[in-house]
Amino acid sequence: MRDFVYLAPETLEEAAALKLEHDDKAIFMAGATDVIIRLRDHLIAPDYVIDLKNIPDIGSITFSETAGLRIGALATMTQIATNEHVLRHYPYLAEAAAYVGGRQIRNRATCVGNIVNASPLADTATPLYCHDAVLELYSLSGCREVPIQEFILFVRKVALNPGELVTGIRVPYLPGAMGIFRKIARRNEVDLSTVCGTVLKTDNGWRIAMGSVAPTPLRLPKTEALLNAQPLNDALITEAAALAATEVNPIDDVRADRQYRLDIVSYLVRDALTKLR
Amino acid sequence: MEYCVKFCVNDEPVELTVSGSQTLLHVLREQLGLTGTKEGCGAGECGACTVIMDGQAVNACLILAPEANGKVISTVEGLARGEELTPLQESFIDHSALQCGFCTPGMLMSAEAMLRENPTPTREEINRNMSGNLCRCTGYKKIVEAIEDVVAKGVYQK
Ligand code: FES
Ligand code: FES
Numbered sequence: 001m002r003d004f005v006y007l008a009p010e011t012l013e014e015a016a017a018l019k020l021e022h023d024d025k026a027i028f029m030a031g032a033t034d035v036i037i038r039l040r041d042h043l044i045a046p047d048y049v050i051d052l053k054n055i056p057d058i059g060s061i062t063f064s065e066t067a068g069l070r071i072g073a074l075a076t077m078t079q080i081a082t083n084e085h086v087l088r089h090y091p092y093l094a095e096a097a098a099y100v101g102g103r104q105i106r107n108r109a110t111c112v113g114n115i116v117n118a119s120p121l122a123d124t125a126t127p128l129y130c131h132d133a134v135l136e137l138y139s140l141s142g143c144r145e146v147p148i149q150e151f152i153l154f155v156r157k158v159a160l161n162p163g164e165l166v167t168g169i170r171v172p173y174l175p176g177a178m179g180i181f182r183k184i185a186r187r188n189e190v191d192l193s194t195v196c197g198t199v200l201k202t203d204n205g206w207r208i209a210m211g212s213v214a215p216t217p218l219r220l221p222k223t224e225a226l227l228n229a230q231p232l233n234d235a236l237i238t239e240a241a242a243l244a245a246t247e248v249n250p251i252d253d254v255r256a257d258r259q260y261r262l263d264i265v266s267y268l269v270r271d272a273l274t275k276l277r
Numbered sequence: 278m279e280y281c282v283k284f285c286v287n288d289e290p291v292e293l294t295v296s297g298s299q300t301l302l303h304v305l306r307e308q309l310g311l312t313g314t315k316e317g318c319g320a321g322e323c324g325a326c327t328v329i330m331d332g333q334a335v336n337a338c339l340i341l342a343p344e345a346n347g348k349v350i351s352t353v354e355g356l357a358r359g360e361e362l363t364p365l366q367e368s369f370i371d372h373s374a375l376q377c378g379f380c381t382p383g384m385l386m387s388a389e390a391m392l393r394e395n396p397t398p399t400r401e402e403i404n405r406n407m408s409g410n411l412c413r414c415t416g417y418k419k420i421v422e423a424i425e426d427v428v429a430k431g432v433y434q435k
Contacts, residue, residue, distance in 0.1 A: 005278045006297035006343045036300070036339050037320050049297065051344065078333075102409020103387065105321055107333040108340075189408035190322070 001039045008051045012058070012167065015050055016140050020163030022048045028165055030074055031108040033101070034117050058167050063089065068131075069171040077106035077114075080124075089173060092181035092198050093127040099183050100124070102190045112166050118152045121212035125152070126198035127181055129209035129217050133171045139164040152216045177202045180272040184264050186255060194255045195264040199272030208269060213248035213261055220247040223269065232277045241270035282346040286311065287355030295342035302326045302337035304345065305352060313353035313382045317411070324410030327383035327390075328352050334390035336409075353382035356389065364432040365389060365424070372423035376414035383410050388424050396433035400425065 007026075009015040019026050026048035029035040038044045052058070052073060059074035063085035071080065080086050081098035100106055100114070100123045114122045115135070125148070133148045140163060148169075151159050160166070179200035185191035197210040205228035211217040223244045230236060250261035283292045286309060295304055302319070305311045305328070317325035319338045326337040329351040356363045365388055368374070375381045384407065391398060391406040398406065403424050412420065427433070 001298040003278065003296060003298045006280065006341060008343070032341065032344075033321055033336075033339050036341065039298070040319065049341070051341075053344070101321070102324065103391075103406050104324060104327055104334050104336045104409045105339075107335055189405065 002042070002045045004039075004046055005048045006051065007048055008054045010054050010056075012055055012138050012165070013140065015052060015055060016138060016163050016165060018048070018050050019165065020140060023162050026050055028052055028116075030110045030113050031076060033105050033109040034113065052165070061086065063173075065173050065175070067170070068173040071111050071169045071171065073112040073165075073167050074110055075112070077101075077109050077111065077124075078103070080111055081106065090127065090131070090171065092130075092179040092200070093124065093171070095181045096123045096127050096183070096196070096198070099189075105190075112169060115148065115152070115169065116158055116160075116166055118154070118156050118158050118216070120155060120215055120217060121193040121196060122217065123183060123193060123196055123211070125217040126196055126209035126211050127179070127200075128169065128171060129219055130179065130198045130200040130207040131171045131174065133169050135166050136168045136170060137164050138167045143167075145170070149219065155215045174200075174202045178276055180275060182268050182272070184268070192255065195250075195261050195268065197265070197268045197272075199269060199276065201276045206273075208244065210244075210248055210265055210268070212255075213250040213265055218248060220244050220269075222247055227273070232273065237270055237273045237277075240273060241266040244269040280343045280346075282343055284345045284347060285349045287351055295345075297341060297343055299342040300338050301328070301330075301340040301342055301345050301350075304342045305337060305350075311352050311354050315379055315382055317379070317383075322411070323380075324383040324387060325380055327386040327410065329386055329390045332390070332393070334387045334409075351386070351389075353385055356385060363389075364430065365392070365427050368423040368427045369420070372419045372426065374415060374419040374423035380410060380412040380414075384412065384420055388427075392424075392427065392433040396431070396435055397428055398424075403428075 027046040028050050030052050059072045061075050061083045062070045077097040077100045081094050086094045111124045114124045134145045135151045181198045183193045183196040195212050200207040208220040245262040245266045250258050278297045305314050315325035317323035321336045321339045328337045
């Protein structure tokens with residue numbers, strides 16, 4: 001690793017000011033499970049690494065029916081996977097968090113970091129896409145909120161302005177929602193997703209999101225519209241599964257080829273609809 | 278950049294000068310001589326570097342040295358009291374749960390962290406909890422059996 005200055009601000013103001021000052025020369029870290037690997041592999045070579053873990057009040061997970069779930073920037077995958085509110089009201093999100101890496105990684109990795117990294121295969125992204133989660137951003141010039149679909153722009157590109165950081169994610173509560181998160185990987189544990197996805201049945205219709213099938217995680221609006229237009233039956237499930245594969249655009253890579261991913265998208269949709277019908 | 282860090286390893290307070298770009302793994306092995314903690318991949322994949330930090334199993338290769346400031350860390354060297362091994366270590370020996378032994382410190386620390394939190398894990402829970410620790414020799418079966426034996430004996434309590 002190239003040497004850098006390690007900074008550990010104790011307030012949001014300080015963190016934002018440091019990032020604004022050093023901009024491209026600085027990188028934020030929280031769990032650092034991704035940042036350290038990228039430093040080690042010389043994929044990034046910042047002059048400053050700003051550790052957010054000493055900032056109080058951005059680590060908690062809170063829930064109320066009106067405000068929904070709020071995941072603080074420092075909340076780890078282990079905390080999310082075992083949180084009673086997440087388990088009760090967002091079990092598919094708990095499941096997604098529980099299958100990130102191994103236990104040692106989950107004890108450190110954060111959900112916010114997972115999203116800010118903007119990997120197309122981020123495991124916690126698809127449940128959040130289904131819930132139209134909103135990123136809470138902080139900078140010295142003020143706070144703003146950005147829906148997750150507008151936040152993740154491309155592979156490793158997010159809609160953060162200079163000096164801005166994510167303090168948490170708000171996940172609206174959908175009473176009665178039932179969903180399934182599935183991760184297909186080469187092995188069950190400690191692997192990156194070949195395809196991951198969430199299918200959600202809500203009082204107002206179906207919501208489907210897929211990961212690792214395009215430069216960003218995706219909602220599948222045409223498939224959702226098809227499903228929402230008529231009652232579910234076997235023929236509709238088959239049609240929806242086929243349509244879903246036309247809404248994604250995966251690539252060939254070391255984990256699988258394009259056709260395999262297309263087939264898996266259809267399979268995940270068919271399987272989840274069958275289970276949730 | 279150099280930083281002065283203070284933390285506690287195996288009940289001993291230490292005070293060291295580290296560089297920002299060092300990992301906790303390197304500090305443990307090279308500055309403190311605690312070479313029980315191994316480096317396999319150096320990238321969070323193998324678990325050979327597992328230590329317990331503030332009660333949680335973590336990969337020491339994915340922690341920057343300055344992050345250790347103020348932490349309480351246990352390494353495999355902290356398990357035995359002198360010559361007296363812990364029941365978990367004894368069980369690994371009894372079950373031949375190691376061959377080359379390279380993964381063993383990490384396996385022990387992962388299992389130790391799990392058992393302190395959950396003294397009665399099921400086999401499924403053991404498998405899931407240990408999934409971040411790779412072993413190229415044993416085929417895992419004996420490791421799981423060694424842990425199950427300790428569970429059956431009720432050594433750990435909540
Ligand atoms: S050396 Fe740390 S996980 Fe492999
Ligand atoms: S005993 Fe050799 S790697 Fe596990």
